[in-house]
Amino acid sequence: MLPPIFQKASKIISVLEENQYEAYFVGGCVRDYMTGRPIHDVDIASSALPSEVQKIFPKVIPVGLEHGTVIVRYEQESFEVTTYRTEGEYSDHRRPDDVRFVRDIKEDLKRRDFTMNAIAMDTNGKILDPFGGKQAIESGLIQTVGHAADRFEEDALRIIRALRFCSQLGFSIEEDTKKAMQRCGAQIDYLAVERLTAELEKMVAGPFFNQAVDYLFALELYHYLPIFKEEPLLLKELEPVSSLAPVFALVELKSAALTAAACIQAYKCSNQLKRQALNLVEGYHLYQKNGIDAWFVYQLPKQQWEDFIYLVRQIDQATIDRQALHRIRNKLPILSKKELCVNGYDIIEWFPERPKGKWIKDVLDKIEYHVVISKLANEKSKIKEWIQWNLPAQG
Numbered sequence: 001m002l003p004p005i006f007q008k009a010s011k012i013i014s015v016l017e018e019n020q021y022e023a024y025f026v027g028g029c030v031r032d033y034m035t036g037r038p039i040h041d042v043d044i045a046s047s048a049l050p051s052e053v054q055k056i057f058p059k060v061i062p063v064g065l066e067h068g069t070v071i072v073r074y075e076q077e078s079f080e081v082t083t084y085r086t087e088g089e090y091s092d093h094r095r096p097d098d099v100r101f102v103r104d105i106k107e108d109l110k111r112r113d114f115t116m117n118a119i120a121m122d123t124n125g126k127i128l129d130p131f132g133g134k135q136a137i138e139s140g141l142i143q144t145v146g147h148a149a150d151r152f153e154e155d156a157l158r159i160i161r162a163l164r165f166c167s168q169l170g171f172s173i174e175e176d177t178k179k180a181m182q183r184c185g186a187q188i189d190y191l192a193v194e195r196l197t198a199e200l201e202k203m204v205a206g207p208f209f210n211q212a213v214d215y216l217f218a219l220e221l222y223h224y225l226p227i228f229k230e231e232p233l234l235l236k237e238l239e240p241v242s243s244l245a246p247v248f249a250l251v252e253l254k255s256a257a258l259t260a261a262a263c264i265q266a267y268k269c270s271n272q273l274k275r276q277a278l279n280l281v282e283g284y285h286l287y288q289k290n291g292i293d294a295w296f297v298y299q300l301p302k303q304q305w306e307d308f309i310y311l312v313r314q315i316d317q318a319t320i321d322r323q324a325l326h327r328i329r330n331k332l333p334i335l336s337k338k339e340l341c342v343n344g345y346d347i348i349e350w351f352p353e354r355p356k357g358k359w360i361k362d363v364l365d366k367i368e369y370h371v372v373i374s375k376l377a378n379e380k381s382k383i384k385e386w387i388q389w390n391l392p393a394q395g
């Protein structure tokens with residue numbers, strides 16, 4: 001019996017079959033099922049054209065009609081259904097110039113990147129495997145479907161995908177595939193960097209990341225990774241980690257010339273990732289200065305503790321005591337500035353003769369610091385008194 005995640009999707013396939021079309025599970029879900037990894041989403045390939053899928057199911061969202069992909073909403077869940085297709089030339093190394101829909105699943109499997117990703121499975125778990133994907137999985141091999149250089153010329157992202165799968169699965173790369181990766185490497189420069197970033201993120205999180213890095217060096221592919229091409233050794237001996245934020249923080253802390261901000265820009269990451277990376281860098285500087293104290297724990301968001309612990313392990317080979325972090329956090333008088341019992345309006349009211357200005361924020365920052373380190377009680381009267389003694393000079 002297939003795992004539950006396939007069962008709901010099986011109904012979509014059955015409905016397509018009742019309407020005289022073919023449909024199979026394809027791609028990552030079949031690979032992950034066969035390698036015993038968790039399955040995160042289920043993709044369906046079908047002989048039905050997008051317009052035909054739309055006629056059969058009442059709720060269909062056309063997400064990528066030009067590639068033949070629609071989302072079918074079925075019993076409150078979404079499933080991607082993609083029409084069997086072949087792809088034409090990729091003259092810009094990014095997108096096929098034309099997509100042709102076909103009615104034969106084998107044609108569809110033939111245009112896919114690796115044999116382990118070119119297996120179709122029906123609702124009974126029976127597989128259709130014209131390129132020996134099962135055998136490759138059993139041998140732990142990443143091997144292209146057909147001529148390797150052709151697959152990489154169609155889409156150079158597949159070179160990085162091979163490394164990503166190596167990192168996730170611990171598989172080796174088959175000889176011809178490896179040679180073609182090296183030969184076609186320069187085409188990585190033409191890719192939209194966001195696609196590279198998504199693969200890099202999955203790559204650094206893989207349990208066999210070091211094995212992928214060994215390939216990156218052996219095949220001289222680091223030349224095509226922004227930032228790391230300047231200091232490739234930064235990637236050596238890095239432990240796997242689930243986000244790029246600590247990786248980019250590490251770049252800044254280990255390199256004299258590179259910064260986390262430059263990494264974020266080069267890989268076009270989100271503002272959220274930028275904030276996280278910069279928080280980690282700032283946190284590390286605080287930690288270097290004063291160790292793990294109240295101010296440090298206050299400054300570093302709890303969600304980033306694990307990344308920080310990782311960072312310190314990578315840089316100093318030191319262990320941070322999680323219990324100590326919890327103990328200090330539990331004793332913090334406040335957890336955010338909002339919890340201070342005074343705000344800017346109180347200060348203006350207490351010192352009406354002073355013109356408003358930046359001094360108010362500066363005073364509040366100092367109050368925040370003193371309250372956090374328990375040098376000042378978070379009480380209105382105490383804080384008012386403290387300001388009177390510590391009022392900055394006017395002008």
Ligand SMILES: Nc1ccn([C@@H]2O[C@H](COP(=O)(O)OP(=O)(O)OP(=O)(O)O)[C@@H](O)[C@H]2O)c(=O)n1
Pocket residue numbers: 026027028029111112113114117118155157158161
């Ligand atoms: N450059 C690419 C990207 C994808 N594919 C094919 O499309 C499938 C789905 O692609 P995607 O979801 O990007 O990758 P997955 O292999 O499913 O991996 P993941 O589990 O990370 O989604 C792949 O299995 C592969 O058959 C391909 O041939 N070439």
Ligand SMILES: [Mg+2]
Pocket residue numbers: 027028029041043
């Ligand atoms: Mg997928």
